[in-house]
Amino acid sequence: MSDNGIRSDWATKDFYAVLGVGKSASADEIKKAYRKLARANHPDAVKDAPDAAAKHEKFKQVAEAYDVIGDADKRKKYDQAREMFASGRGFPAGGAGYSGTVNLEDLLRERGAGGGGGGFGDLFGDFLGFGAGQRRSQPRAARGTDLETTATIGFGEALEGVTVSLRIAADAACGTCSGTGGKPGTSPHRCQTCEGTGFVVASVGGAFSMNETCPACGGRQLVYDEACPTCHGSGRSRSARTIQAKLPAGVKDGQRIRLRGKGAPGERGGPAGDLYVAIKVTPDRVFGRKGEDLTIDVPVSFAEAALGAQVRVPTLGGAAVTLKIPAGTPNGRTFRVRGKGVPRKDGGNGDLLATVEVQVPAHLNDEARAALEAYAAATADAPLRAGLFEQTEA
Structure with missing residues (x-):
C-alpha cells in the first residue's frame, strides 16, 4: 500500500460496481450508496442471518470501495490508473503488433529526458507502491478499516447528551501469533515465492503486468513452516470489544457521529480506522423536535379558546410553565416559550413551541x-360562510 492509501491490485477492481453507482456519480451519491450497503451488510446486523459470512465479505468490499472513490484525490488517481490499465492504451512497447508483456515497474524507472522527473513514474509511482527507479523492499503500514454501528438513545438523552456502550466486532491481528501468521515458537524464513519482497508480478491483461501482494506470505515477506493454529496463517482474527462513546447534547435522529481511531486496527503498525455511529432517537410521547426547538400540542376546550384562559404546560426535565391563551384564540395557533427547548452549543437553549388544539366534545350532557x-341561537346571524359563496359567485 502506498503512502496515500492506493494499492496495486485496485487496477483490476471496479469499485463503482461494488457500490452500485456509475463512474460519473457525485460524491453525495457515492456516500448514500455506501451507507445503504454498509447498514445492510454490517456484521452486527447480519450475525444471525444464514448468509452472514457472505454479507460480512460484502461489507469489507463496500468499505474498501468507499475508502477509494469516496476520497476525491484517491478517486482521481484510481480513475486514471483504471483507464490506462484497462486495455493497455498509451504504452507502446515494441512497435505495431507487439503483444508481449510489459512490466510497469520497468517503465516507471524511465524518468524522462535527461533523467528528470515526470512521465509514468510521477503518475503511477504512488499507485504501484514504489517511486520511479526504486523498488519497494518493505511492506508499508496500512490504515484499519472504517466501521459503522448504531446507537439507540432516548429522546431526553439526545437533548442532554449521554455516554453509551458500543459493542464493536472487527478483524484484528491474531492474538496467538501477534499477526505473523506463524505458530508461536517457530522461526520464520524468507518467502521463496516473492523472494522476500512481499510482492509478485501479475498480468493485468493486454501487454501489462504489475506488482501484487504475494499470495504466499500476504506481503509479510516471511513465512513459517508451521502456520498459527488459531488464524491458520492469515495473521488476522475476528475480535470484539466494547467502547464507551460520549454523544454530545443535541444529537438528532439519523445523525452520524464520527469517532476517530475507534475503527478496525491497522496493519503493520498502521493507524486504526474510524468508527461511524448512526444515531436512532426513540420518539417521546409528549414532545417533538424542530431543530433547536421543542414542540408540544396543548389541548384546550372551546370555552377556553373563546373566552381566554391560563393553561399549565409541561417542559422537558423542568418545572411546568403557565401559557396565557387570549380570548378568541383559533385552533392551531402556536405560542413560543423562550429558553425551554434544545440545549445549544453556545450554552443557551432553543424554545418550546406550544400549539393549541381546540377539542370538540364527542358527548354532551343535557345542561351542556x-x-x-342557546349559544347557537344567539350567534345564528353571524355570516361565517358568506365569504365562501362570494368567492364562488365571483
Missing part, C-alpha cells in the same frame, strides 16, 4: 347541550 343550543 342546552347551553350550546
Whole structure:
C-alpha cells in the first residue's frame, strides 16, 4: 500500500460496481450508496442471518470501495490508473503488433529526458507502491478499516447528551501469533515465492503486468513452516470489544457521529480506522423536535379558546410553565416559550413551541347541550360562510 492509501491490485477492481453507482456519480451519491450497503451488510446486523459470512465479505468490499472513490484525490488517481490499465492504451512497447508483456515497474524507472522527473513514474509511482527507479523492499503500514454501528438513545438523552456502550466486532491481528501468521515458537524464513519482497508480478491483461501482494506470505515477506493454529496463517482474527462513546447534547435522529481511531486496527503498525455511529432517537410521547426547538400540542376546550384562559404546560426535565391563551384564540395557533427547548452549543437553549388544539366534545350532557343550543341561537346571524359563496359567485 502506498503512502496515500492506493494499492496495486485496485487496477483490476471496479469499485463503482461494488457500490452500485456509475463512474460519473457525485460524491453525495457515492456516500448514500455506501451507507445503504454498509447498514445492510454490517456484521452486527447480519450475525444471525444464514448468509452472514457472505454479507460480512460484502461489507469489507463496500468499505474498501468507499475508502477509494469516496476520497476525491484517491478517486482521481484510481480513475486514471483504471483507464490506462484497462486495455493497455498509451504504452507502446515494441512497435505495431507487439503483444508481449510489459512490466510497469520497468517503465516507471524511465524518468524522462535527461533523467528528470515526470512521465509514468510521477503518475503511477504512488499507485504501484514504489517511486520511479526504486523498488519497494518493505511492506508499508496500512490504515484499519472504517466501521459503522448504531446507537439507540432516548429522546431526553439526545437533548442532554449521554455516554453509551458500543459493542464493536472487527478483524484484528491474531492474538496467538501477534499477526505473523506463524505458530508461536517457530522461526520464520524468507518467502521463496516473492523472494522476500512481499510482492509478485501479475498480468493485468493486454501487454501489462504489475506488482501484487504475494499470495504466499500476504506481503509479510516471511513465512513459517508451521502456520498459527488459531488464524491458520492469515495473521488476522475476528475480535470484539466494547467502547464507551460520549454523544454530545443535541444529537438528532439519523445523525452520524464520527469517532476517530475507534475503527478496525491497522496493519503493520498502521493507524486504526474510524468508527461511524448512526444515531436512532426513540420518539417521546409528549414532545417533538424542530431543530433547536421543542414542540408540544396543548389541548384546550372551546370555552377556553373563546373566552381566554391560563393553561399549565409541561417542559422537558423542568418545572411546568403557565401559557396565557387570549380570548378568541383559533385552533392551531402556536405560542413560543423562550429558553425551554434544545440545549445549544453556545450554552443557551432553543424554545418550546406550544400549539393549541381546540377539542370538540364527542358527548354532551343535557345542561351542556342546552347551553350550546342557546349559544347557537344567539350567534345564528353571524355570516361565517358568506365569504365562501362570494368567492364562488365571483
